[in-house]
Every structure is written in structure tokens, then in C-alpha cells.
Amino acid sequence: xxxxxxxxxxxxWRGPLLLAVALAAASGAARAADLRLQATLIWGANDSxxxxxxxxxxxxxxxxxxxxxxxxxxxxxEITNLTTVIPLQQSRDVKMSDRCTLKIRNLGxxxxxxxxxxxxxxxxxxxxxxxxILGSNETNKTAWxxxxxxxxxxxxxxxxxxxxx
Amino acid sequence: MKQDLELKLxxxxxxxxxxxxxxxxxxxxxxxxEARRLMAELQGIKAALLQHEQAVAMPETRExxxxxxxxxIQRQDRLHPPILVPWSRHWRSWxxxxxxxxxxxxALILAVRPSPRAVALNQVSITADGxxxxxxxxxxxxxxxxxxxxxxxxxxxxxxxxxxREDGSSFTIDIE
Numbered sequence: 001x002x003x004x005x006x007x008x009x010x011x012x013w014r015g016p017l018l019l020a021v022a023l024a025a026a027s028g029a030a031r032a033a034d035l036r037l038q039a040t041l042i043w044g045a046n047d048s049x050x051x052x053x054x055x056x057x058x059x060x061x062x063x064x065x066x067x068x069x070x071x072x073x074x075x076x077x078e079i080t081n082l083t084t085v086i087p088l089q090q091s092r093d094v095k096m097s098d099r100c101t102l103k104i105r106n107l108g109x110x111x112x113x114x115x116x117x118x119x120x121x122x123x124x125x126x127x128x129x130x131x132x133i134l135g136s137n138e139t140n141k142t143a144w145x146x147x148x149x150x151x152x153x154x155x156x157x158x159x160x161x162x163x164x165x
Numbered sequence: 166m167k168q169d170l171e172l173k174l175x176x177x178x179x180x181x182x183x184x185x186x187x188x189x190x191x192x193x194x195x196x197x198x199e200a201r202r203l204m205a206e207l208q209g210i211k212a213a214l215l216q217h218e219q220a221v222a223m224p225e226t227r228e229x230x231x232x233x234x235x236x237x238i239q240r241q242d243r244l245h246p247p248i249l250v251p252w253s254r255h256w257r258s259w260x261x262x263x264x265x266x267x268x269x270x271x272a273l274i275l276a277v278r279p280s281p282r283a284v285a286l287n288q289v290s291i292t293a294d295g296x297x298x299x300x301x302x303x304x305x306x307x308x309x310x311x312x313x314x315x316x317x318x319x320x321x322x323x324x325x326x327x328x329x330r331e332d333g334s335s336f337t338i339d340i341e
Contacts, residue, residue: 125290
């Protein structure tokens with residue numbers, strides 16, 4: 001009686017190896033991806049919402065601001081909210097208001113270099129990791145803040161420097 | 166006669182019915198002429214088969230016949246012994262891809278994980294004259310915070326906002 005010939009065994013390592021290489025490649029591609037940056041200009045004040053013609057900032061952002069400012073201001077109003085896409089190692093001017101523009105460079109890995117320009121004058125230059133809040137006092141007992149964070153990739157608002165103003 | 170009754174009658178003749186049904190068939194055979202005729206026919210067939218059955222003599226016993234098959238199997242096993250793979254080789258075939266996958270997974274985790282430098286990066290290198298920067302990290306929200314503040318010297322040059330007394334009159338503070 002003749003037995004059937006043994007089927008040549010397929011290398012078992014090929015599947016896991018290909019999977020791992022694919023994952024590594026996908027990871028590398030994601031790291032090199034552009035930065036979708038959400039920038040929100042916030043005004044901190046003790047004025048009640050009834051007297052202010054702006055909507056309140058989201059609860060999570062307000063909570064972060066209260067935590068960082070020791071609840072110095074009662075309310076935080078959203079003035080500008082925009083999303084911009086910054087390719088790796090490139091800069092974009094993000095105009096938050098008529099008086100304030102941020103020149104932001106995407107350094108990769110969630111890091112950005114920021115030039116803060118107010119009334120045409122450079123106020124500061126720094127290197128930071130997102131998420132980040134920039135803030136400053138105003139003379140009338142209020143303050144402005146700019147929240148910078150990587151936008152949720154699933155949000156779909158891909159407008160380049162467009163949003164609520 | 167119905168077919169099921171015919172089958173039942175046949176089963177009775179073959180001794181396959183329980184006693185209650187056998188009694189029923191016995192009564193039927195005694196009373197029903199058609200049943201009696203069928204029974205006679207079936208008995209005739211049975212007798213004919215028994216009478217003319219050819220006796221077949223096996224050339225070899227049943228035990229001998231099966232022992233030959235068993236010996237044939239054993240002979241085949243001796244000719245083609247099963248290939249025994251050493252356990253080390255068996256494990257090696259799994260360990261090699263497993264080790265490669267672990268190494269790549271570790272590399273992947275290291276690549277994806279942000280570097281300590283990235284986490285700690287929250288610095289302001291330049292501030293304009295008259296401004297100072299304070300930066301810190303709020304651990305609860307995981308948020309980096311940079312607060313730019315005019316220094317008192319710069320604030321002195323700025324017109325101070327009007328303040329209100331309790332009686333409603335206003336005043337300003339001049340900083341020198």
C-alpha cells in the first residue's frame with residue numbers, strides 16, 4: 001500500500017513576520033503624518049454669559065483652564081475655533097484674532113515651535129508638547145487663552161484655517 | 166388487506182412481535198380468510214427459502230481472516246515507520262517566528278511611545294521686553310500651560326484701568 005506523499009510544510013514564521021512588518025510600516029506612516037491642529041481662542045472673564053455675545057467653552061476645556069488658573073475667572077468664552085493642517089517640519093501662521101497670530105511649526109511627535117505675535121510684535125517663542133494652553137492677562141481683569149491640541153482625526157472638520165469665528 | 170397489516174402479519178410469522186400484538190395477529194389469522202391466505206403464502210416462501218438455501222463453507226475461519234489483515238497492517242508500519250520529530254525541533258519551529266514577532270512588537274512599541282524629551286518639552290526660549298513667561302504642566306489634565314505676563318515695569322507704562330470706589334466714584338492707580 002502506497003502512502004500519500006507528505007505535504008511540504010510551509011514556513012510558519014511568514015505570517016506573523018509579514019503582519020509585524022505591516023504594523024511597523026503603518027506606524028511609521030502615521031508618525032510621519034501631518035499635524036491636524038485645533039486652535040481655540042478663549043476669553044476668561046467674570047462676566048456672566050447673559051452679558052457676553054460668545055458661547056461658553058466646552059466643559060473639558062473650561063475645567064482645564066480653571067485647574068490651570070486656580071479658578072481665577074468664572075467663565076471661559078470661546079472666541080475663535082479653527083483647525084489647520086501643518087505638514088511635518090513646516091510652519092503655518094494661525095490667525096487667532098486681529099491682534100494675535102501664532103506662527104506654529106510642526107516638529108513631529110506632537111511637538112510644536114510657537115512664535116506668539118501680538119499687535120505685530122513677537123511676544124514669545126517656545127517649544128512645547130501638545131496639548132498646550134497659552135495665556136496672558138489683560139488689563140481689564142480678564143485674560144485670553146489659546147488652546148492648541150491635535151484635532152481628533154475622526155472629527156472630519158478638515159477646513160484649513162476655517163471654523164467658528 | 167392494508168399494507169401495514171400485511172407487514173405486521175409478516176413480522177408475527179418471523180417472531181418479531183410482542184405478545185399482545187402476536188395474540189391480535191393470531192386472532193386475525195383465525196378469523197380473516199384473506200389473512201389466512203397471506204399467512205399460508207408467506208409460510209410457503211419461508212419454507213422454500215430454508216429448504217433451498219445453499220450452505221457456504223468459509224475457506225478459513227473468521228479469526229484467521231482478520232488476523233491476516235492485522236498482520237498486513239503491522240508489516241506496512243514496519244516498512245514506513247512514523248517519522249519522530251524531536252521536541253526541540255518542534256519547539257524551534259514555533260520559537261523562531263515568536264521571537265521575531267516579539268522583537269518587532271518591542272521595536273514598534275518603542276517607536277510609537279513618545280520619548281521622555283517629548284513629554285517634558287514645555288519651554289519658552291524668548292520673551293519680548295516687558296514680558297515674562299511661566300510654564301508648567303497640569304498633571305490632572307495632562308495639559309502644558311504657558312502664561313505670559315507683563316512685568317510690573319512694563320505695566321507701569323500702561324494706562325491703568327479705572328477702578329470704582331464703594332460710593333460709585335472712579336479713580337486710577339498710577340504705577341511708577
